[in-house]
Amino acid sequence: MAMDKQETILPNGLFMDLERSGPIPLYFQVSQRIEKAILSGELPAGSRLENEVALGERLGLSRPTVRRAIQEIVDKGLLVRRRGIGTQVVHGQVTRKVELTSLYDDLTNTQKVPSTTLLVLETVAADASIGEKLAVAEGSPTLHLRRVRLADDVPVAVMENWLPEEFIGIEPDDLVQHGLYQVLRSRGVTMRVARQRIGARKSTAEESALLDIDKNSALLTMDRTAFDNSGRAVEFGHHCYRPDLYSFEVTLVEK
Amino acid sequence: MAMDKQETILPNGLFMDLERSGPIPLYFQVSQRIEKAILSGELPAGSRLENEVALGERLGLSRPTVRRAIQEIVDKGLLVRRRGIGTQVVHGQVTRKVELTSLYDDLTNTQKVPSTTLLVLETVAADASIGEKLAVAEGSPTLHLRRVRLADDVPVAVMENWLPEEFIGIEPDDLVQHGLYQVLRSRGVTMRVARQRIGARKSTAEESALLDIDKNSALLTMDRTAFDNSGRAVEFGHHCYRPDLYSFEVTLVEK
DNA sequence: TATGGCAAGTTGTTATGACATTATCATCTC
DNA sequence: GAGATGATAATGTCATAACAACTTGCCATA
Missing domain, CATH: 3.40.1410.10 (Chorismate lyase-like)
Incomplete structure (x- = not known):
């Protein structure tokens, strides 16, 4: 179980160029970066993401903003959250999120x-x-x-x-x-x-x-x-x- | 268009017995009540829900709590939100939300x-x-x-x-x-x-x-x-x- | 050795507050 | 009458702050 719960700290470089005053919401930018790390294997299946409070401090963002970013990915079925434990990456090959398209x-x-x-x-x-x-x-x-x-x-x-x-x-x-x-x-x-x-x-x-x-x-x-x-x-x-x-x-x- | 945009004020009685200190989150209770009003036709298709700020004041809840309640229903495809206009009920017969069940x-x-x-x-x-x-x-x-x-x-x-x-x-x-x-x-x-x-x-x-x-x-x-x-x-x-x-x-x- | 209690860690809920963005409506000017 | 401008309305984003609830690990006691 210890292996599955290893916390992965994403490099600062991943979030280095967040555009703080552009049109794209910060929560959206952060969720894109985290999702990219999941898809690339940098955040491997089963591992834990850094906790919300620490991530917010590191990125200079409020905790609700970080929470919102993480929730976007949870809603896609890529992460799961557990109170007291943290946020883990779902195993398995990721399929494309179905969109409302033709x-x-x-x-x-x-x-x-x-x-x-x-x-x-x-x-x-x-x-x-x-x-x-x-x-x-x-x-x-x-x-x-x-x-x-x-x-x-x-x-x-x-x-x-x-x-x-x-x-x-x-x-x-x-x-x-x-x-x-x-x-x-x-x-x-x-x-x-x-x-x-x-x-x-x-x-x-x-x-x-x-x-x-x-x-x-x-x-x-x-x-x-x-x-x-x-x-x-x-x-x-x-x-x-x-x-x-x-x-x-x-x-x-x-x- | 005017007909479609009619604002429906839900009766106070619908929210009268929210349990303020029980185990069930307030946002969840509120969303259940609003959803019930949609399914019963009390909030008819095309009509607008009372705005977030007013609803929060009326219910004695914070705006984020009301927003969270409404978002739950938006995520089910029953309501749609538009900035500057408000929140409207989606037309059509409602199907049961698919759950992760056997x-x-x-x-x-x-x-x-x-x-x-x-x-x-x-x-x-x-x-x-x-x-x-x-x-x-x-x-x-x-x-x-x-x-x-x-x-x-x-x-x-x-x-x-x-x-x-x-x-x-x-x-x-x-x-x-x-x-x-x-x-x-x-x-x-x-x-x-x-x-x-x-x-x-x-x-x-x-x-x-x-x-x-x-x-x-x-x-x-x-x-x-x-x-x-x-x-x-x-x-x-x-x-x-x-x-x-x-x-x-x-x-x-x-x- | 087993059990219970407590502290630390982490997510979950809720509140207050402020500002931004989009949409609509009313008014003014040409 | 048409277009521009400003005010109002409503959702969208973000921040600070506090407390609750669950999980895990450690320590003390029987």
């Missing part, structure tokens, strides 16, 4: 070249189900999309989406050149929350053709409602992924 | 009667892959489990798990009567983090029989490594679920 952004972030085949771009009247998901009246106009996403020219997903009336003017070319969330961001939308249901089912004949897989293959599915920074629904989607090419990484952190 | 606990929490068929309980030497997942040396003894989980006597999942050496004494009867995490908790384990990969694949012939589904059906899969409060891996599992009976609800919240 598949396009995901693929780009993992060094793949995303591309898009636009199958459908139309205005349709919301049925009861879509109306409920988007919190709009049944029958009100919505933008309906259907696309195939490819990574390095291999089809990965079939994606069907519905957006509220205000997005009806989105151009086909934008959807081909960019991910949907990029397009929404360029229109000033700030995405804050997504509620997702992940499941599986057999592929339809059409999906099998679009994804270049055998008929009746297993598909990984994800239904999503995304909300902006005023709490309003801005997108509902039903996505189907090839499970050999895509999966979901989820980290759960207990309070 | 399927047994999940089922119990959704008023189903869980039961277990224990297929395998044995000690095996960890191969390279399991050794890596559990951070134990290849070849070291691990507890290997294979079970079918039923809900109301219908098979829902086939679950295969590996646990480190210290749990080798777990009794078969415990695993039949309780969920795995219950058993670990009763042994003093505090679970803090789980890393999960969710995917899909076709069922094997054996799985099809165990789950009472057609051959080559789609299965929803989840691989999980769970860590305790010292950051040590305490379980690796590979679970397969019937997608018609089980899916994953995941809420993503952007910082």
Whole structure:
């Protein structure tokens, strides 16, 4: 056990160039540095981080600021805290923290070249189900999309989406050149929350053709409602992924 | 827009009986009350919560305490905050926040009667892959489990798990009567983090029989490594679920 | 040798206080 | 009427300070 509890003192150099009066919060900068040390192995799995009080003194920061920095990393599942003992690094290989991004952004972030085949771009009247998901009246106009996403020219997903009336003017070319969330961001939308249901089912004949897989293959599915920074629904989607090419990484952190 | 931004003042009665010197933190009690108001519709979707400063004054609490209470709910994806505007309720039907629990606990929490068929309980030497997942040396003894989980006597999942050496004494009867995490908790384990990969694949012939589904059906899969409060891996599992009976609800919240 | 008590160590909670940043609204000027 | 400016409103960041609760180690006593 002694080995697991070894305290690791991070070098001063790691925090030497914190920008004290720039736009980036200090707690964020400190958490980035500590996280970097974890990912690089400088703060090895099982070891203890220097205590909050000492770290704050060393960095010339208040304890709440240091606590906040550490809490950011705890929330990512990389550190765990224990009263009386200290803060330890979680074992195991670290997976990328899942972000509220579109598949396009995901693929780009993992060094793949995303591309898009636009199958459908139309205005349709919301049925009861879509109306409920988007919190709009049944029958009100919505933008309906259907696309195939490819990574390095291999089809990965079939994606069907519905957006509220205000997005009806989105151009086909934008959807081909960019991910949907990029397009929404360029229109000033700030995405804050997504509620997702992940499941599986057999592929339809059409999906099998679009994804270049055998008929009746297993598909990984994800239904999503995304909300902006005023709490309003801005997108509902039903996505189907090839499970050999895509999966979901989820980290759960207990309070 | 005016309608969406209506401020809702929660009645004093909602906070009347906060226990000021009990073991439960004040921020936690306040967040529970606000969450209750959201779930009951008293704080309707799109409306604004009373501002932090006023709420603190009204409740006789400091602003950081109120902020902490609100942040708990923001982290669950039920509220969104905007500087200069306030805190709004996210639209849409609320799903249960996913917790770090076993399927047994999940089922119990959704008023189903869980039961277990224990297929395998044995000690095996960890191969390279399991050794890596559990951070134990290849070849070291691990507890290997294979079970079918039923809900109301219908098979829902086939679950295969590996646990480190210290749990080798777990009794078969415990695993039949309780969920795995219950058993670990009763042994003093505090679970803090789980890393999960969710995917899909076709069922094997054996799985099809165990789950009472057609051959080559789609299965929803989840691989999980769970860590305790010292950051040590305490379980690796590979679970397969019937997608018609089980899916994953995941809420993503952007910082 | 085993048990209990106490001190030290570390995180957890809460408070007071101050200032910064963003958003909205009202007013003024052209 | 449109744009700019200033005031107000509300969240975001950071600091100082104090106390509580849990964990571990050491020492004294039976």
